[in-house]
Amino acid sequence: MSDKGIWEKVLEKIADKIDIQTYHTWFNPTVFLGLKDNILSVKVPNRLFEEWLSEKYSQVIKESLDELGYGEFKVSFVSGKPISTEPMVMKSPKSKVKRLTFGDSSQMNPKYTFESFVVGDCNEFAHAAAQSVCKNPAKNFNPLYIFGGVGLGKTHLMHAIGFSTMQNCPHLKVSYLPSERFMNELISSIRHDKTQEFRELYRSIDVLLVDDIQFIAGKDRTQEEFFHTFNHLFDSQKQIVISCDCHPRELPKFHERLQSRFEWGLLADIKPPKLETKIAILHKKAELQNVALQPNVAMFIAGKIRSNIRELEGCLNRLIAFSSLTGREIDMELAKEVLTDVISDEMRVVTIPRIQEFIADHYKLKVTQLKSKGNAQRIAFPRQIAMYLSKKLTNASLPKIGSKFGGKHHSTVLHSIRKIEDLRKKDRAFHKLINSFIESLT
Ligand code: ADP
Numbered sequence: 001m002s003d004k005g006i007w008e009k010v011l012e013k014i015a016d017k018i019d020i021q022t023y024h025t026w027f028n029p030t031v032f033l034g035l036k037d038n039i040l041s042v043k044v045p046n047r048l049f050e051e052w053l054s055e056k057y058s059q060v061i062k063e064s065l066d067e068l069g070y071g072e073f074k075v076s077f078v079s080g081k082p083i084s085t086e087p088m089v090m091k092s093p094k095s096k097v098k099r100l101t102f103g104d105s106s107q108m109n110p111k112y113t114f115e116s117f118v119v120g121d122c123n124e125f126a127h128a129a130a131q132s133v134c135k136n137p138a139k140n141f142n143p144l145y146i147f148g149g150v151g152l153g154k155t156h157l158m159h160a161i162g163f164s165t166m167q168n169c170p171h172l173k174v175s176y177l178p179s180e181r182f183m184n185e186l187i188s189s190i191r192h193d194k195t196q197e198f199r200e201l202y203r204s205i206d207v208l209l210v211d212d213i214q215f216i217a218g219k220d221r222t223q224e225e226f227f228h229t230f231n232h233l234f235d236s237q238k239q240i241v242i243s244c245d246c247h248p249r250e251l252p253k254f255h256e257r258l259q260s261r262f263e264w265g266l267l268a269d270i271k272p273p274k275l276e277t278k279i280a281i282l283h284k285k286a287e288l289q290n291v292a293l294q295p296n297v298a299m300f301i302a303g304k305i306r307s308n309i310r311e312l313e314g315c316l317n318r319l320i321a322f323s324s325l326t327g328r329e330i331d332m333e334l335a336k337e338v339l340t341d342v343i344s345d346e347m348r349v350v351t352i353p354r355i356q357e358f359i360a361d362h363y364k365l366k367v368t369q370l371k372s373k374g375n376a377q378r379i380a381f382p383r384q385i386a387m388y389l390s391k392k393l394t395n396a397s398l399p400k401i402g403s404k405f406g407g408k409h410h411s412t413v414l415h416s417i418r419k420i421e422d423l424r425k426k427d428r429a430f431h432k433l434i435n436s437f438i439e440s441l442t
């Protein structure tokens with residue numbers, strides 16, 4: 001592979017890890033310059049990029065390099081003249097006899113701690129299980145299997161377990177690694193005739209944290225080796241924590257015996273966050289960067305991004321970057337300006353189900369309640385608001401809206417709309433609230 005190809009590979013990896021807008025903003029404009037002494041020189045447009053990339057994305061870059069087997073490379077961002085453009089010879093990392101290593105705490109992001117993790121309904125159980133594991137490794141839940149969709153905090157929790165266990169039990173050997181890395185090291189050990197060493201290394205660990213186990217789906221040899229490592233650690237009463245994007249039984253191309261082992265301990269799922277949790281996370285992330293976030297701006301961002309917390313964070317970071325670039329305050333105006341193109345088209349289309357989801361979330365109801373016949377004020381009033389917004393923000397007719405709310409008559413819909421219109425005229429605070437709903441939805 002050409003030297004340039006290396007940076008392209010790294011970019012591909014990074015693109016998988018961060019939200020697409022952040023990628024476009026910060027990584028698209030980079031240009032590979034050269035490789036010398038294990039330093040990849042990369043040209044960026046200006047000093048801000050230099051600082052921002054080195055400060056905010058060093059972890060992602062390092063992770064990507066590691067995962068590609070280029071752990072020994074460093075990246076240097078330059079905004080001035082290139083350091084050197086003479087052709088350089090690179091030693092293929094594969095041709096080098098690799099020292100056998102295994103995952104350790106250096107792969108963990110120090111920002112991913114329990115303190116920085118916001119607990120909500122969606123992750124309460126996984127969080128409690130994670131804490132319990134740190135207090136009593138291998139006693140309560142073994143293995144702990146954490147599963148849930150992309151960007152919902154699995155890796156964050158895994159790292160938090162790692163750090164906290166090291167603090168609680170400094171004598172224990174804690175090891176964190178993505179399952180891909182387990183596979184890569186196994187392959188490398190086979191190639192260099194070091195499988196015995198590989199086994200001994202992994203079997204000497206006290207707390208093994210394996211992230212994204214779904215990546216070894218279909219990899220028979222890796223699964224087999226992992227099975228033996230698992231059994232060995234389990235039998236020696238060592239803690240195993242696994243994360244995955246799905247339930248063990250939904251893992252495709254996986255050995256059944258491994259799937260059933262995963263169910264021996266505790267299965268803890270993480271669900272997509274509700275609106276209030278998304279808002280709490282935004283405030284927490286802003287606070288960590290010493291930025292004050294106005295409630296309406298937090299609500300605006302949270303209402304736009306459906307569930308992926310990584311994207312939520314991407315929006316916030318973009319906003320903070322623009323504010324620091326331009327010296328403007330982070331307010332609704334800036335948020336709208338900066339985040340319009342962040343929001344996917346799909347999100348911009350306002351549909352009745354989206355309105356129902358949003359309103360149900362806000363009033364802590366279930367969408368089915370909005371569609372029910374229940375006429376208690378706590379349900380009827382949000383339902384009227386949702387009907388009003390459906391009329392205002394979509395092209396649906398009154399009968400159509402009625403049908404989407406569990407088959408209500410169109411006169412009921414009309415009555416609701418009039419009631420909300422009236423209230424908007426009479427009550428300033430209510431008027432503002434409805435405006436904030438509209439802002440968040442559009
Ligand atoms: P996953 O591994 O499930 O894909 P990550 O753990 O990488 O997701 O989380 C993506 C981003 O969202 C990280 O920056 C993480 O800090 C953040 N995040 C996820 N859940 C929470 C939470 N409950 N509190 C604070 N930050 C969170």
Ligand code: MG
Pocket residue numbers: 154155156211212
């Ligand atoms: Mg992850």
